[in-house]
Amino acid sequence: MRFTPTELTTDELALQTEVRAFLADELPPGSHEPGLGMSARHDKPFSKKMAERGWVGMALPKEWGGSDKKAVDRFIVVEEMLRWGAPVGYHWVADRQTGNIINKFGTDEQRERFLPPICRGELGFSIGMSEPDSGSDLASVSTRAERDDGGWIVNGTKIWTSNAHTNDWFICLLRTTPLEDGSNKREGLSQVLIDLHNTDGLELSPIPFLNGEHHFNEVSFTDVFVPDENVVGQAGMGWNQNTTEMAYERGGPDRWLSPFSTVEQLLREIQRGEMAGTALHDRVTELFGELTARWWAMRNLSLSVSRLIDAGEAPSIESSLVKEMGTRFEIEVIEKLVELVDQELTLESESLFQRLLAQCVLTGPGNTIRGGTIEILRSVAAKGLQGLPA
Amino acid sequence: MTVDALITDTASRLLAEVCTHSTIQQAEAQGEAPEIWQAFAETGFPWISLPEEAGGSGGTLLDALEVLRLVGYYAAPIPAAETGVLAGWLLASAGLELPGGIATVAPGSTSDTIQISDSGHVSGTAHMVPWGRSAERLVLLGEGVVVSVPATAAIISQASSLAGEPRDTMTFHGVQADVASAPDGVDAEALRFRGALSRVALMAGAIDKMSRLTVSYTNEREQFGRPVSRFQAVQQHLVWASQDAALTRMAAESAGRQANRGDARFEIASAKLVANQAATRATKACHQAHGAMGMTQEYELHHSSRRLWTWRSEYGGVREWSSWVGQAAAAQGADGLYPLITAGSAAV
Incomplete structure (x- = not known):
C-alpha cells in the first residue's frame, strides 16, 4: 500500500477553472438549495448541460460518446460539483460506475445502445444489489434467473434501491446458476440490465427514507423476461464484475465531501452576521x-488513488481505506457541527445552514453504510x- | 521533484543496523547515543540539505525530510532534525559556521529568559532544548539576528521528553556568542513552521512503523486458537492505524513538496494538525491491539508511541495549529474555502 502525493497539471488546473466558472454561472451561491454531495437532487436539464461540456461519462471512449479523459479529470469535475452541492443525482451512478462496467464487460451492441445516452446525460441508472436477506453478504443474493428461449425469466426482490423511480434502467446482480450444497456462492451470479419503467412483471414501490423523502424503492420481479442481449459480460461471472464495479464506487470525493456545502454555508452565515451568538470565536x-x-x-x-487508476493499477485496498476513513470523517463533521451550533434543528429553518445540517443529521447514518458498510x-x-x- | 531512492535505501540500511531495540534502550539509559550519532554523521545525513559552501551536501529540503522520516521510522535517538534543518539551517542562512558535531536549537518556550547583549553575550535560560547536553552549539534567534553560543558553556539541568530523549534546561551567564544578522524570512515564525515540518516528517515515519509492527504482531499472537488479527475488533485497530499512517505520510510529503517550492505555511500548519490528531488515534489503536505486550519497555512498540506523544506537542499542538488554519480559512471566506483546500498556500 502506497499513496504517492501528486499535484494537478496545467491542463487539469484549467479544467478546474472551467468547472468553477460553469458553476458560478449556472448555480451562483444563494440561487439554489445545495445538496449533500452525491445525495444531490435529480435535475435532468442540469445533467444535460454538464454532458454538453463533456463532463458526463468523460472517461469513456470517444467512439461511444465519451471524452477519453482520465480518472483524475473526472475527479476534478466531481469534486467541484459535490462541494458546490450541484444537482448531479440523475447521471451520478451511470457516470460513476455503470458506464464503466458496460464499457469494460459489455458487447459492442450494448456499448452502442447505452453509452451514448449516458454520455448525453439522458440515461439514469440505479443499482440492484441488496435484497431482503442479502445486504453485506452480497454473494447470498437469491433473485433467480431461469433459462428461457433467448433469455432468462427472473423472479425475486431487490430493496433499498436508490432512485429507481426517477432513473431509467438498473444494473442488477442475480443468480443464474442455482446454489447447491458445497458450491461456491460467488459463482453463478450474473449482471443484467433491466428497464425500470417498461418491463412487464416489474413492480416498484417506495420505501420511505429517514428524512421522509422518497429515495429508496423495492423492486420486485414476477416472471420478468430479460433477453440475452441484456446480460453484461459473461453469465456466471457477475461476482468478479461486481467487485470491479465496487472499486469505482470507493475512494472518490463522494466519500468525504457530503457535509462540505453545510460547512461552507456555516462560514457564509457567520460572516454575514446571521448566526446569532456565533461570531467567529475561538x-x-x-x-x-x-x-x-x-x-x-x-x-x-x-486524488492519489485516481492517479493510481490512471497508471493502470487497481488500488482496491487504498480505495477501501479512503472510503472507510472518509465516511467516518463525514459523520464526525456532522457531530461536531451539531455540538457547535447547539440549537434545535428543523428542515424548515429560515437558515440554509440549519436546513442543511438537519438533512445531514437525518441522512448521516447512510454515509457509512451505502456502497459497503x-x-x-x-x-x-x-x-x-x-x-x-x- | 522526488527524492533519489539511493538516499532512502542508504539511510534505511544504516538506521536499521544501528537502531536496534537494545541500542535505543541503551541511549535512553545513558541520555545520549554517541555511537549512533557517529555512524549517522559520517554519512553526512545531518547536513544533507545545507549548501555545499556552508559545509553541507547541497541536497534539497525534500532529501532532508526523507531522512527525517526514516529517523522517525527507526526511532533513531539522535538530534537529526536539530543539527540539520533547524540549527543548521539558521547557521547557514546567517553565514555562521556549522559545528562538526551536534548543533541544537532553542524551540522558544514562553518561559525562556534569554537576553543577548549588544556585545553578543548571552544570558538567561532556554527550556526543553533537545540534546542540549550533547551539543557543541546552541542556536538562538534574537531581534533580527541568529546567535550561535557554545553549548558547553551552559549550566545544564537535565530533563527528558516522554520518549526519554534529552530536553534540557540551559542557563547562560554572559557567554560570548557568534552573532550575525538574520536574512529575510529567517525569524521566529519561520523557525516555528520549519520545526513543525520536521516533526511531521518524523511522525510520518513513526506512525508507519508502529502500524506495520501492529499488523505483524497481531498476525503472530494467538489467542482462542487463532491469530488475534482474525478478530474483527482487532482488524479495526489495524485499519485505523494504517489510515493514520497513510494520512500523515501524505500530509508530510505534500507539505514538504510545497515547502521545497516556496511559501508552505498553510500546508505545514495543516500537516502538523493532521499529524497531531493522527498520532493520538494511532497510538491508541496500536497499543490496544498489542494488549499488555505494548505496556512494557521490553517490547519495541514504546519507541514509536512515546516519540509520537512527544512530537505531537512540539512546535505546536492541536489548538495552536487549528487556530492558525481556522483563521486562514476565515480570511478566505465561504467562497474561498474550497479553493484554499485545493490550492493551499498558493490561494492565500
Whole structure:
C-alpha cells in the first residue's frame, strides 16, 4: 500500500477553472438549495448541460460518446460539483460506475445502445444489489434467473434501491446458476440490465427514507423476461464484475465531501452576521481549522488513488481505506457541527445552514453504510494489509 | 521533484543496523547515543540539505525530510532534525559556521529568559532544548539576528521528553556568542513552521512503523486458537492505524513538496494538525491491539508511541495549529474555502 502525493497539471488546473466558472454561472451561491454531495437532487436539464461540456461519462471512449479523459479529470469535475452541492443525482451512478462496467464487460451492441445516452446525460441508472436477506453478504443474493428461449425469466426482490423511480434502467446482480450444497456462492451470479419503467412483471414501490423523502424503492420481479442481449459480460461471472464495479464506487470525493456545502454555508452565515451568538470565536475558528486541514489531507489521499487508476493499477485496498476513513470523517463533521451550533434543528429553518445540517443529521447514518458498510470495508482492507486474499 | 531512492535505501540500511531495540534502550539509559550519532554523521545525513559552501551536501529540503522520516521510522535517538534543518539551517542562512558535531536549537518556550547583549553575550535560560547536553552549539534567534553560543558553556539541568530523549534546561551567564544578522524570512515564525515540518516528517515515519509492527504482531499472537488479527475488533485497530499512517505520510510529503517550492505555511500548519490528531488515534489503536505486550519497555512498540506523544506537542499542538488554519480559512471566506483546500498556500 502506497499513496504517492501528486499535484494537478496545467491542463487539469484549467479544467478546474472551467468547472468553477460553469458553476458560478449556472448555480451562483444563494440561487439554489445545495445538496449533500452525491445525495444531490435529480435535475435532468442540469445533467444535460454538464454532458454538453463533456463532463458526463468523460472517461469513456470517444467512439461511444465519451471524452477519453482520465480518472483524475473526472475527479476534478466531481469534486467541484459535490462541494458546490450541484444537482448531479440523475447521471451520478451511470457516470460513476455503470458506464464503466458496460464499457469494460459489455458487447459492442450494448456499448452502442447505452453509452451514448449516458454520455448525453439522458440515461439514469440505479443499482440492484441488496435484497431482503442479502445486504453485506452480497454473494447470498437469491433473485433467480431461469433459462428461457433467448433469455432468462427472473423472479425475486431487490430493496433499498436508490432512485429507481426517477432513473431509467438498473444494473442488477442475480443468480443464474442455482446454489447447491458445497458450491461456491460467488459463482453463478450474473449482471443484467433491466428497464425500470417498461418491463412487464416489474413492480416498484417506495420505501420511505429517514428524512421522509422518497429515495429508496423495492423492486420486485414476477416472471420478468430479460433477453440475452441484456446480460453484461459473461453469465456466471457477475461476482468478479461486481467487485470491479465496487472499486469505482470507493475512494472518490463522494466519500468525504457530503457535509462540505453545510460547512461552507456555516462560514457564509457567520460572516454575514446571521448566526446569532456565533461570531467567529475561538472554538468555531479551531473547528474550521480542523476540518479544513483534514479535508486537505483527505483530498490528497483520494486524488492519489485516481492517479493510481490512471497508471493502470487497481488500488482496491487504498480505495477501501479512503472510503472507510472518509465516511467516518463525514459523520464526525456532522457531530461536531451539531455540538457547535447547539440549537434545535428543523428542515424548515429560515437558515440554509440549519436546513442543511438537519438533512445531514437525518441522512448521516447512510454515509457509512451505502456502497459497503465500514465494517465490510475494514474486513477487505485488513486482509489486504495482512497480504491475504480478499 | 522526488527524492533519489539511493538516499532512502542508504539511510534505511544504516538506521536499521544501528537502531536496534537494545541500542535505543541503551541511549535512553545513558541520555545520549554517541555511537549512533557517529555512524549517522559520517554519512553526512545531518547536513544533507545545507549548501555545499556552508559545509553541507547541497541536497534539497525534500532529501532532508526523507531522512527525517526514516529517523522517525527507526526511532533513531539522535538530534537529526536539530543539527540539520533547524540549527543548521539558521547557521547557514546567517553565514555562521556549522559545528562538526551536534548543533541544537532553542524551540522558544514562553518561559525562556534569554537576553543577548549588544556585545553578543548571552544570558538567561532556554527550556526543553533537545540534546542540549550533547551539543557543541546552541542556536538562538534574537531581534533580527541568529546567535550561535557554545553549548558547553551552559549550566545544564537535565530533563527528558516522554520518549526519554534529552530536553534540557540551559542557563547562560554572559557567554560570548557568534552573532550575525538574520536574512529575510529567517525569524521566529519561520523557525516555528520549519520545526513543525520536521516533526511531521518524523511522525510520518513513526506512525508507519508502529502500524506495520501492529499488523505483524497481531498476525503472530494467538489467542482462542487463532491469530488475534482474525478478530474483527482487532482488524479495526489495524485499519485505523494504517489510515493514520497513510494520512500523515501524505500530509508530510505534500507539505514538504510545497515547502521545497516556496511559501508552505498553510500546508505545514495543516500537516502538523493532521499529524497531531493522527498520532493520538494511532497510538491508541496500536497499543490496544498489542494488549499488555505494548505496556512494557521490553517490547519495541514504546519507541514509536512515546516519540509520537512527544512530537505531537512540539512546535505546536492541536489548538495552536487549528487556530492558525481556522483563521486562514476565515480570511478566505465561504467562497474561498474550497479553493484554499485545493490550492493551499498558493490561494492565500
